[in-house]
Amino acid sequence: MNTFTICRKELSSYFRSPIAYGVMGFFALITGYFFYAATFFFLQRSLMSTMQGQSIPMDVNEMVIKSVLGNVSVITLFLIPMITMRLFAEEKRSGTLELLVTSPLRDWEIILGKWLAAMILYISLLGLSLLNMLILFAYGNPDWRPMAVGYLGLILQGGALLAIGTFISTCTKNQIVAGIAGFGVCLMLWVLDWVSSFESSTLYKVIGYLSVTSHFESFIRGVIDSKDAVYYVTLTVLALFLTKQALESIRWRA
Amino acid sequence: MIKVDGLTKRYARNVAVDHISFEVEKGQIVGFLGPNGAGKTTTMRMLTCFMPPTEGTAQVAGYDVRENPMEVKRRIGYLPETPPVYPEMEVIEYLQFVARIKGVPKAGAKKRIDEVMEKCAVSDVRTKEIGKLSKGYRQRVGLAQAILHNPDVLILDEPTAGLDPHQIIETRDLIKGLAGDHTIILSTHILPEVEQVCERVVIIAKGKLVATDTVHNLTSRLHGAESVAIEVIPNNGGGPEWTQSVLRRLEQVAGVSRVIPRDSKEGSALFTVESMQDRHIRPDLARAVIESGWHLNELHAVGLSLEEIFLELTASKDAVVKEPEAETPAAPSTPEEVAGEAQ
Numbered sequence: 001m002n003t004f005t006i007c008r009k010e011l012s013s014y015f016r017s018p019i020a021y022g023v024m025g026f027f028a029l030i031t032g033y034f035f036y037a038a039t040f041f042f043l044q045r046s047l048m049s050t051m052q053g054q055s056i057p058m059d060v061n062e063m064v065i066k067s068v069l070g071n072v073s074v075i076t077l078f079l080i081p082m083i084t085m086r087l088f089a090e091e092k093r094s095g096t097l098e099l100l101v102t103s104p105l106r107d108w109e110i111i112l113g114k115w116l117a118a119m120i121l122y123i124s125l126l127g128l129s130l131l132n133m134l135i136l137f138a139y140g141n142p143d144w145r146p147m148a149v150g151y152l153g154l155i156l157q158g159g160a161l162l163a164i165g166t167f168i169s170t171c172t173k174n175q176i177v178a179g180i181a182g183f184g185v186c187l188m189l190w191v192l193d194w195v196s197s198f199e200s201s202t203l204y205k206v207i208g209y210l211s212v213t214s215h216f217e218s219f220i221r222g223v224i225d226s227k228d229a230v231y232y233v234t235l236t237v238l239a240l241f242l243t244k245q246a247l248e249s250i251r252w253r254a
Numbered sequence: 255m256i257k258v259d260g261l262t263k264r265y266a267r268n269v270a271v272d273h274i275s276f277e278v279e280k281g282q283i284v285g286f287l288g289p290n291g292a293g294k295t296t297t298m299r300m301l302t303c304f305m306p307p308t309e310g311t312a313q314v315a316g317y318d319v320r321e322n323p324m325e326v327k328r329r330i331g332y333l334p335e336t337p338p339v340y341p342e343m344e345v346i347e348y349l350q351f352v353a354r355i356k357g358v359p360k361a362g363a364k365k366r367i368d369e370v371m372e373k374c375a376v377s378d379v380r381t382k383e384i385g386k387l388s389k390g391y392r393q394r395v396g397l398a399q400a401i402l403h404n405p406d407v408l409i410l411d412e413p414t415a416g417l418d419p420h421q422i423i424e425t426r427d428l429i430k431g432l433a434g435d436h437t438i439i440l441s442t443h444i445l446p447e448v449e450q451v452c453e454r455v456v457i458i459a460k461g462k463l464v465a466t467d468t469v470h471n472l473t474s475r476l477h478g479a480e481s482v483a484i485e486v487i488p489n490n491g492g493g494p495e496w497t498q499s500v501l502r503r504l505e506q507v508a509g510v511s512r513v514i515p516r517d518s519k520e521g522s523a524l525f526t527v528e529s530m531q532d533r534h535i536r537p538d539l540a541r542a543v544i545e546s547g548w549h550l551n552e553l554h555a556v557g558l559s560l561e562e563i564f565l566e567l568t569a570s571k572d573a574v575v576k577e578p579e580a581e582t583p584a585a586p587s588t589p590e591e592v593a594g595e596a597q
C-alpha cells in the first residue's frame with residue numbers, strides 16, 4: 001500500500017518535470033529511426049530478390065524485429081540513468097528524505113515504490129516502440145512469440161539496470177553525478193561483453209558473463225533461457241538490497 | 255512523554271552528542287537551546303528515528319526508538335530545519351501524500367487536511383505549487399505536515415529560522431496554540447524565543463547537557479539575587495557630587511549588596527542595584543530616594559536575560575549538570591539542577 005503511494009508520487013513528479021517527456025521523445029525518435037531503417041532495408045532486399053527471380057526466404061522477425069529490439073536494448077542503456085538519477089539524489093538534496101524516513105514507512109517500501117515508478121516509465125518507453133511493431137502486424141504476418149520474448153528480455157534487463165541506477169542515486173546528493181555514474185556503470189556492463197570476444201580463457205568468460213548484454217542474446221533469439229532470466233533477477237535483487245544498505249548507512253552517517 | 259537517557263552519537267572522529275539525559279512531560283513546550291553545532295539537530299534526529307543512537311536510549315510515548323521505531327514514528331511529527339516539501343507539488347496534494355504515508359485513516363483524511371490547513375493558515379494557497387510559495391508559507395506547510403497525523407510529540411528544528419519578524423511572531427503564536435494537545439520540543443539559538451514560547455529549557459553545548467530547568471528558575475537561580483535599575487532626578491542642581499551622595503545613600507539601604515553607577519546624564523543619575531540573596535529591596539530603595547528629597551523617575555527589576563545565562567553556562571567548559579532524580583512538572587525544580595559551578 002505504502003509502496004504504491006510512493007510509486008504514485010514518483011510517477012507524478014516524473015511527468016511534472018521535463019525528464020519523462022525528454023526521455024520519451026528521444027526514445028521515440030531514435031527507435032523510430034532504427035525501425036524505419038530496418039524496414040527500409042528489408043523492403044529493398046525483398047524487392048531485389050523478386051527482381052532477380054530468386055526466392056531467398058525473407059524473415060520479418062529475423063530482419064526487422066530482432067534488429068530493432070537489439071538497438072532498443074542499447075538505447076535504453078543511455079536512458080536508464082536519466083530515469084533513475086533523481087530518485088534518491090533529489091530527496092537527499094531537498095531534505096525530503098527526512099520526511100520519508102521519519103514517516104512510518106519501511107525502507108523497502110520506499111525503495112520498491114521508487115523502483116516500481118522507474119519501471120513503469122521504462123515499460124511505457126517500450127510501449128512506444130511497440131507502436132512501431134504494430135505496423136508490421138498491420139501489413140505483414142510476423143510471429144509474435146519471439147517478439148514477446150524479446151520484450152520480456154528488455155523488461156528484465158531494464159529492471160536490473162534501473163535497480164543499479166537506483167542504488168547509485170542513493171550515493172550522492174547531486175542528480176548529475178548520479179546520472180553520469182549510472183551511465184558509466186551501464187556502459188561498462190555493456191562493454192564487458194566485447195572483452196569476451198577477444199579471448200576464450202576462463203577469466204574472459206567470467207567477465208563476459210557479468211555483461212548485461214550477453215544475457216540478452218538468448219531473449220532476442222526468442223528463447224527464454226532460465227540461466228539468463230536468473231542473472232537479471234539476481235542482479236535486480238542484489239542492487240535493491242544494496243540500495244537498502246546504502247539508505248541505512250545514509251542515516252548512520254547523516 | 256519523552257525520556258532520554260545517556261543518549262550518545264559518535265561519528266568516526268568526533269562526538270556529536272555526549273550522554274544527554276532529560277525528560278519532557280506531556281503537554282509541555284521545551285526549548286532546546288544551544289549554539290550552532292552543539293548537537294541539537296543530531297539529538298532531534300535520534301528522537302525521530304532518522305538515525306540510531308550510538309549509545310543510550312530514548313523513549314517517546316513509552317516506545318523505544320531502537321526497538322519500536324515504527325510506533326515512535328507514528329507518534330512523532332517532525333519539522334526539520336528546511337521544510338521537507340516537494341516544490342513541484344501543490345499544497346493540498348502534498349498534504350494528501352503526507353496523510354497517506356503517515357497512515358491517516360482515509361475516511362477522515364480530507365477533513366483533517368482542511369482542519370490543518372486552516373490552523374496553519376495555508377488554506378488560501380492550497381492549489382499553489384509549493385516551490386512558488388514564500389519562505390514563510392513553506393515553513394507553515396512544513397508545520398502542517400508535522401501536525402497532520404495529530405502526533406503526541408512535535409519536534410521542530412529551528413522553526414523560525416529565516417523568517418521575517420512578522421512571520422516569526424505568527425509562527426510562535428501558532429506553536430503556542432499547539433501546546434496542550436501536543437508535547438513540543440523546539441530547537442533554537444534565538445533566546446527571546448525560548449523566553450516567550452517555552453516553559454522549560456534544555457541547554458546543550460558541544461554535545462553535552464549544560465542545564466535543564468524552567469525558564470523562570472533558570473533566570474532567578476543563576477542570578478541568585480534581584481537586580482534593580484533605578485533612575486533618580488535631583489530636586490535642584492545635581493552634578494557629580496550629588497551623584498556620589500545618591501550612591502552612598504542607596505548603599506545604605508538594607509539588603510543591598512552592590513550599587514553600580516550607570517551613565518549619568520545631565521539632571522539625572524542611573525544605577526543598577528543588586529540585592530543580597532533572597533531580599534526584596536525595591537520598596538526600601540523607593541523610600542530612601544523619596545525621603546532624601548529626590549525624585550524617583552524609574553525603578554524596575556531587571557532579570558538576567560537568557561542570553562547572559564547562556565553565555566555564562568556555555569563558556570565554562572566543565573559546567574555539566576546532573577538531571578535531578580525525581581522531577582515533577584508542577585513543582586518548580588530545585589536550584590541544584592542548574593550548574594552552580596557555572597557562576
